[in-house]
Amino acid sequence: MHEISIVRNVFDTLQETYPDKFERISKVQMEAGLLSNIQPILIQNAFEALIVEEPGLADIELEVVQLPIIAHCEACEKDFEVVRHKFVCTCGTPSRKIVQGEELQISKVEFIGN
């Protein structure tokens, strides 16, 4: 499954980034935008499946935070939040110029003892 490989990749990346501290990771926070095409539940379920295979990861908390969609309005040169799929600025100008919402990334890593 696609999501399993994403979660595997996350932990492979963390292992490479923190070779000495990896064992002490207590929490990993990821950000998934509402336009990333990956819902948090899929990451969460994939992680639950992964810890069955790799019980060593079971003490780590994986938190997925959803990021709202933010677009840029050319008319007022401002960013606005796309609420309920309305890609229209408060000034009335429609915009599909996305500045946030497409990302899927590691946003925070916490370790035991610091």
Place this chain on the structure above:
Amino acid sequence: MLSEPIEVTHALGKDLDTGQRNVDVLEVEWHETAKSRMRRKTKGGQEVLINRTDRGSFQDGDILYLSDKRVIMLRIKSCDCIVLRPASLQEVGTICFEIGNKHVPIFMTEQEEVCVAYDGYLYQMLLSGGFAPAIEERVLHPFQMVKAYGNMA
């Protein structure tokens, strides 16, 4: 106030008599109800460590902790959902198939609505598919999840 985190391994139940105890609330997202591990603060500031090994899900209103003086209750936060009101059973099937392909959990309400958490792609897909998706704020309850499709990754 206790300073040590309270460890919770399972829910104590839903409709317990909590008497005069102080009710503190632990809020979680709908997609966090089946997490086996999670450290969170209640609204009252108490740290709670969820540590469950039974692969189950918490339900909205579950009592997590009960002492002489207080109760900690789990609440599922509402979120923007795509709500569909299919006209026929056949349409329910088509919708569930389309959404199920994306492996996203589907929820069926008592009003026979099909609910799924909002995301931009899914909404666009349903819109282009000729369905009439509405976006409404809802609580997605684990017990309303449709189990027939590949929900688990």
